[in-house]
Amino acid sequence: xxxxxxxxxxxxxxxxxxxxxxxxxxxxxxxxxxxxxxxxxxxxxxxxxxxxxxxxxxxxxxxxxxxxxxxxxxxxxxxxxxxxxxxxxxxxxxxxxxxxxxxxxxxxxxxxxxxxxxxxxxxxxxxxxxxxxxxxxxxxxxxxxxxxxxxxxxxxxxxxxxxxxxxxxxxxxxxxxxxxxxxxxxxxxxxxxxxxxxxxxxxxxxxxxxxxxxxxxxxxxxxxxxxxxxxxxxxxxxxxxxxxxxxxxxxxxxxxxxxxxxxxxxxxxxxxxxxxxxxxxxxxxxxxxxxxxxxxxxxxxxxxxxxxxxxxxxxxxxxxxxxxxxxxxxxxxxxxxxxxxxxxxxxxxxxxxxxxxxxxxxxxxxxxxxxxxxxxxxxxxxxxxxxxxxxxxxxxxxxxxxxxxxxxxxxxxxxxxxxxxxxxxxxxxxxxxxxxxxxxxxxxxxxxxxxxxx
Numbered sequence: 001x002x003x004x005x006x007x008x009x010x011x012x013x014x015x016x017x018x019x020x021x022x023x024x025x026x027x028x029x030x031x032x033x034x035x036x037x038x039x040x041x042x043x044x045x046x047x048x049x050x051x052x053x054x055x056x057x058x059x060x061x062x063x064x065x066x067x068x069x070x071x072x073x074x075x076x077x078x079x080x081x082x083x084x085x086x087x088x089x090x091x092x093x094x095x096x097x098x099x100x101x102x103x104x105x106x107x108x109x110x111x112x113x114x115x116x117x118x119x120x121x122x123x124x125x126x127x128x129x130x131x132x133x134x135x136x137x138x139x140x141x142x143x144x145x146x147x148x149x150x151x152x153x154x155x156x157x158x159x160x161x162x163x164x165x166x167x168x169x170x171x172x173x174x175x176x177x178x179x180x181x182x183x184x185x186x187x188x189x190x191x192x193x194x195x196x197x198x199x200x201x202x203x204x205x206x207x208x209x210x211x212x213x214x215x216x217x218x219x220x221x222x223x224x225x226x227x228x229x230x231x232x233x234x235x236x237x238x239x240x241x242x243x244x245x246x247x248x249x250x251x252x253x254x255x256x257x258x259x260x261x262x263x264x265x266x267x268x269x270x271x272x273x274x275x276x277x278x279x280x281x282x283x284x285x286x287x288x289x290x291x292x293x294x295x296x297x298x299x300x301x302x303x304x305x306x307x308x309x310x311x312x313x314x315x316x317x318x319x320x321x322x323x324x325x326x327x328x329x330x331x332x333x334x335x336x337x338x339x340x341x342x343x344x345x346x347x348x349x350x351x352x353x354x355x356x357x358x359x360x361x362x363x364x365x366x367x368x369x370x371x372x373x374x375x376x377x378x379x380x381x382x383x384x385x386x387x388x389x390x391x392x393x394x395x396x397x398x399x400x401x402x403x404x405x406x407x408x409x410x411x412x413x414x415x416x417x418x419x420x421x422x423x424x425x426x427x428x429x430x431x432x433x434x435x436x437x438x439x440x441x442x443x444x445x446x447x448x449x450x451x452x453x454x
Contacts, residue, residue: 035133038234040097045129053235058091058118061099065108071181073115074211075227077220084117086224094120174205176262176275181230182206193281195251215247215255222246226262233264233272245282257286309385309406312392315399317343317359329385329408331377343404348374348382358389363399366391372409384409 036042040059041049052059064072077083094116096109106122113120172193175185183205190201204213211219222244229242242262250256262277303310309326313319319341327335330346347355351373362368367390374382389404 035136042130042133043099043125043127044097044123052095052123056090056092057095057121058087058093058116059095059097060112061097062102062104065096065104065112068180069112072227073112075223076116077224078116080220083220083224086228087116087118090228091118094118096120096122097125098122100124100126170280172201172279174277174279176230176277178234178272178274181227193279194248194256200251213248215249218246222260226260229262230275233275245286256281257283306405309408311338311343311404311406313343313402313404315401317402319343320401326406329377329383329406330375331379331381343402346375348376350374359402362389362391362402375406384413 036046040052044052073079076087078087094109094113096104098104109120109122169187169189172190173185173187174183176182177184183202186198186201186205188198191197194201196204201213211223214222225244226242243260245257245259247255248258259280259282260277262275264272265274265276267273303321304323306323307325309329310323311319311326312321319338322335322338324335327333327338330338332338344352344355355373358368358371367388369388371387371389372384373387374384376382386407386409387404388407389402391399392401392403394400
């Protein structure tokens with residue numbers, strides 16, 4: 001096969017094949033992009049590969065049954081029911097793609113198939129289709145000496161500038177090899193953020209069997225999720241990023257929360273050449289969330305334990321929250337039935353204009369205290385209550401709603417009436433007494449006298 005003297009480059013997959021290096025060496029780098037999206041498609045051919053893909057075959061060759069076996073089994077969680085369910089949902093059958101010079105015991109394939117819970121088939125492959133693709137690619141090659149590169153108006157950073165940016169960004173940046181799925185680079189910030197030197201970090205991240213970097217409760221989910229994303233990107237052309245939050249172990253033993261994002265990195269012709277990820281320490285953010293949740297829980301407990309009715313409305317006066325006491329006051333079996341109703345509907349028609357005027361005034365002064373209204377219960381009966389309201393504002397000071405406290409004043413009025421009757425009865429008894437009576441205060445001052453005393 002003639003290579004000519006083309007100063008061109010071929011982007012080829014399938015380095016894992018035992019003969020690929022010798023095939024590529026024959027062309028000494030003067031090759032072009034060949035047809036095919038991954039090594040299996042290039043060796044099997046588009047038609048055969050498409051057939052296996054449609055049948056949801058899990059295509060693997062020798063290295064996956066030997067040196068990468070533990071990585072795959074750990075990554076998919078094959079030892080757990082959830083992991084095996086994930087594999088079963090993704091693949092129907094295991095396909096061992098056997099090349100001519102493979103010397104692999106079938107026992108290893110059978111053992112792997114049992115480990116992932118799949119039946120297996122053996123499919124032979126050779127380099128015939130790949131050589132055909134290389135010939136076709138070379139036939140269309142042109143010397144790069146005659147290619148004019150279009151002028152780019154995008155100014156990309158120089159290597160030194162890029163290094164400076166990577167070393168000063170507040171996140172850990174890493175790179176994963178597209179073939180081995182191994183972590184091959186990590187930025188220096190890893191030591192400041194996670195306590196590991198770059199070399200130590202690469203070692204712990206590539207130790208898939210023990211996975212000492214992850215919190216025990218999160219390890220399985222994180223390793224399997226990341227590996228599944230990498231495989232789908234390569235096999236199915238996924239282009240979205242992958243993100244997750246989980247706990248890790250700082251080198252000093254502290255447990256941290258981190259947020260990890262992974263992105264496929266594409267070459268100029270649109271193929272994935274590596275994966276780039278970043279890890280950010282979000283421990284303080286998580287702790288703030290936990291404090292906020294605890295505060296909200298205390299607020300909810302206080303909200304529900306108040307004996308008076310409490311409600312919250314949006315800026316239009318529609319109820320967004322009420323407590324159980326408010327629901328009881330208005331005669332509702334549950335508070336959810338009140339949500340969405342207009343607060344003005346709960347006021348009698350004769351007091352509705354008054355309520356709207358008070359709302360306008362409240363917007364000016366920020367709140368109103370001890371205003372009495374007659375309210376309407378669900379069954380149509382009326383009751384008198386005292387209302388205290390205040391404006392709810394956002395961080396910018398703009399009003400976003402109203403919070404109010406309703407106190408049923410019927411009992412208070414009954415108590416006030418009973419007190420007035422008691423005082424009147426005492427006065428009557430005092431005046432009706434045939435004896436002269438004088439009341440003196442604790443300070444010795446004259447308080448009151450009856451008619452006989454006068």
